[in-house]
Amino acid sequence: MNSDSAARDAKIPEPGRPRRLKPLGAAKLFFTDRDKLEPALVSFLAVLFSIAAGIGLIFLVSKDPVQSTKNFLLGPVLRTYNVYYTMIAMVPITFTGLALCIIYQSKYLSLIVDSCFYMGAVVATAIGVNWALPGVVHPIVAMLVSGLVGGLIGLLPAILKIKWRANELVSSLMLNYVFYFLGSFFILYFLRDRDQAILASMPFRKSFALPKLVANTQLHWGFIVAAVFIVLVSLFIYRTKWGYEIRMIGANPKFAAYAGISVPTVALYSHFVSGFIGGVGGAVEMAGLYKAFIWQMNPSYAWDGVIVAMLARKNPKYVPLSALFLAYLRVGADFMSRRGDVAFEFITLLQGLIILILASDKIVNYFKARRLRKAALASGFGPASAAANGGGTAK
Amino acid sequence: MIDFIAGVFGSSNYWFIVLRSTAPILLVTLGAVVTEQAGISNMALEGAMLWAALVGVIASAASGSAWFGLLCGILAAVVVCWILWAFAIKLDANAVLCGVALNLVAHGGTVFVLFSLTGDKGISSSLASKTLPFLKLPYLSDIPWLGGVVSGQNIVVYLAILAVVVVHLVLNKFTIGRRIRATGENLEAARSAGISPDRVKFFALTASGVLAGLAGCFLSMGYTSNFTSGIAAGRGYVANAAQVVAGGTAVGSIFAALIFGLTDALATFLQNVGLPPELIQALPYAVTILGFIVVTLIRDRRESARKRALFARADRAAAAAAPAGKGGA
Numbered sequence: 001m002n003s004d005s006a007a008r009d010a011k012i013p014e015p016g017r018p019r020r021l022k023p024l025g026a027a028k029l030f031f032t033d034r035d036k037l038e039p040a041l042v043s044f045l046a047v048l049f050s051i052a053a054g055i056g057l058i059f060l061v062s063k064d065p066v067q068s069t070k071n072f073l074l075g076p077v078l079r080t081y082n083v084y085y086t087m088i089a090m091v092p093i094t095f096t097g098l099a100l101c102i103i104y105q106s107k108y109l110s111l112i113v114d115s116c117f118y119m120g121a122v123v124a125t126a127i128g129v130n131w132a133l134p135g136v137v138h139p140i141v142a143m144l145v146s147g148l149v150g151g152l153i154g155l156l157p158a159i160l161k162i163k164w165r166a167n168e169l170v171s172s173l174m175l176n177y178v179f180y181f182l183g184s185f186f187i188l189y190f191l192r193d194r195d196q197a198i199l200a201s202m203p204f205r206k207s208f209a210l211p212k213l214v215a216n217t218q219l220h221w222g223f224i225v226a227a228v229f230i231v232l233v234s235l236f237i238y239r240t241k242w243g244y245e246i247r248m249i250g251a252n253p254k255f256a257a258y259a260g261i262s263v264p265t266v267a268l269y270s271h272f273v274s275g276f277i278g279g280v281g282g283a284v285e286m287a288g289l290y291k292a293f294i295w296q297m298n299p300s301y302a303w304d305g306v307i308v309a310m311l312a313r314k315n316p317k318y319v320p321l322s323a324l325f326l327a328y329l330r331v332g333a334d335f336m337s338r339r340g341d342v343a344f345e346f347i348t349l350l351q352g353l354i355i356l357i358l359a360s361d362k363i364v365n366y367f368k369a370r371r372l373r374k375a376a377l378a379s380g381f382g383p384a385s386a387a388a389n390g391g392g393t394a395k
Numbered sequence: 396m397i398d399f400i401a402g403v404f405g406s407s408n409y410w411f412i413v414l415r416s417t418a419p420i421l422l423v424t425l426g427a428v429v430t431e432q433a434g435i436s437n438m439a440l441e442g443a444m445l446w447a448a449l450v451g452v453i454a455s456a457a458s459g460s461a462w463f464g465l466l467c468g469i470l471a472a473v474v475v476c477w478i479l480w481a482f483a484i485k486l487d488a489n490a491v492l493c494g495v496a497l498n499l500v501a502h503g504g505t506v507f508v509l510f511s512l513t514g515d516k517g518i519s520s521s522l523a524s525k526t527l528p529f530l531k532l533p534y535l536s537d538i539p540w541l542g543g544v545v546s547g548q549n550i551v552v553y554l555a556i557l558a559v560v561v562v563h564l565v566l567n568k569f570t571i572g573r574r575i576r577a578t579g580e581n582l583e584a585a586r587s588a589g590i591s592p593d594r595v596k597f598f599a600l601t602a603s604g605v606l607a608g609l610a611g612c613f614l615s616m617g618y619t620s621n622f623t624s625g626i627a628a629g630r631g632y633v634a635n636a637a638q639v640v641a642g643g644t645a646v647g648s649i650f651a652a653l654i655f656g657l658t659d660a661l662a663t664f665l666q667n668v669g670l671p672p673e674l675i676q677a678l679p680y681a682v683t684i685l686g687f688i689v690v691t692l693i694r695d696r697r698e699s700a701r702k703r704a705l706f707a708r709a710d711r712a713a714a715a716a717a718p719a720g721k722g723g724a
Contacts, residue, residue: 061511166636345504348507
């Protein structure tokens, strides 16, 4: 009794009650105030700047720069099938982007999602080849099992961090190598189709394939699954107790710990959920796009997920937008490299540039800092006020 | 099996390969140690190595001199570390995220540059690049078993051993080393003592760039004689884990790097026995994680033993003081 009233008096925030949604207009859904508008503007400028840098690079190496630039910028919309490709390319990076949103919300920086996605695909391959299940159930079962495996893999860096204080980024990068080799071993020794010249698994059963969304295209139901996951992750982060705890720890881990949130527990389930999403993503990619496991290398969608999550400012709501942008960029670069002399890899230069800019607090907060400085000067306070009063009156 | 193990560990060839695969890891681990001591994680070591490996090959092919290639390669790695410094220190960016971005740029950028120059995405064999010299040590090479291990290595292997001594001396005997450790230990205290943390971190990152550059050039101009895409193979990341195993000391780096070198060399031998190569390739990374866990466990145990001893002494002192205190009252 006594402790209850004491807790109430101390005004400890109640993590259990989710925030209520205000009725939102379309404009309010996006930019509600300047504090949010300005970082969004910076993201936009970063994107423009990196595209400009990309065009500069094309002019540096290409023999026909104008055509290459046109292919790069307009390739995704010039051909109908490229529009579908762009939509297909959005699917995997939406999953990894969502997974990394959750990880970044809790201020952890692990890239284990790469392993989760890859192993998710491997596990889905095993299920797709070996299990006999009816049509719709087959891919769903594969997604769930892959998600579970992905979640368990996702736990590893969190456990290493909690028990042995291993930096989660370093350990996740190590584990990515381990799981990549483990996964290809698994494919090679248990699922390999020996009739194929290249490394490929046995073909999937018919029931495993996700149906196509649009006839005669590659666009599959995974697109819808990804959309559902965007909603689910949004609800998870902003409407549940667990999401609230993740955000609390991201905002201030010490305060969260004093408020009674168990930091290790949150680290564990945030990693599990993010790994789960990565695993499902791997299964969706396999069931939607392929007839057998034919990856010769790890596609490493987690790295794209980093940019998707950063451009979305860790908010699942914006993930479709940033995934669309990145998919557009990738399909454009692919189209350009197939028809010209610029290598597809130039896209990673742009991606790295975007991360560098968005990771820089001074750049992201430039407008805010300038606004605050101006306000401070106008009110006659602030460090530079003396100089402004002394010499700046003429302005 | 026992015969095989004895055969492997007894052969001078195995230990020759151990030395050879330890050297690059040792160099980057030293780089990671220096920056970590200065209080900044250099996650871009992987990217620095990749750029060094590529630029070294291109510059040596263009100039015909392996040494000029080495110089340019080191410079490229240093520039990567400077970019990290500019973003992480001057623009308040998250250093780890910047490192990730720079690695991403390096992974794609090296392939992009290689393709733009040679039309090949995988390997630089069309460039007539040079390799750094292999040294036959004058007297050591005559010793039967040992000569086979230590003589005939690439010059970078000997430079790596020299680098341990240099980094040890710089960190412990020179003013700049004390400044580095002071900055890493407590940035505000260092600042109030008149040290500029930004400048110290700049020096530390430059030093790590030089070391990573040496390692990168060794990979493409000694360990192998070509640049291949992704040639660093996660060694930069391994270095960040090995740095913890090393306990932040230059001498500890030798043991940390040896863990990786021993398994890496063993992997080459195990492949001949018919074990699946995929599992063997995963071994060095798995062992690095295990090494990390073991070292943390040992360190924790030692720390708690030290604390227990400290408390026991305090208890004894209190027990000894208590009757005297009573007597006084």
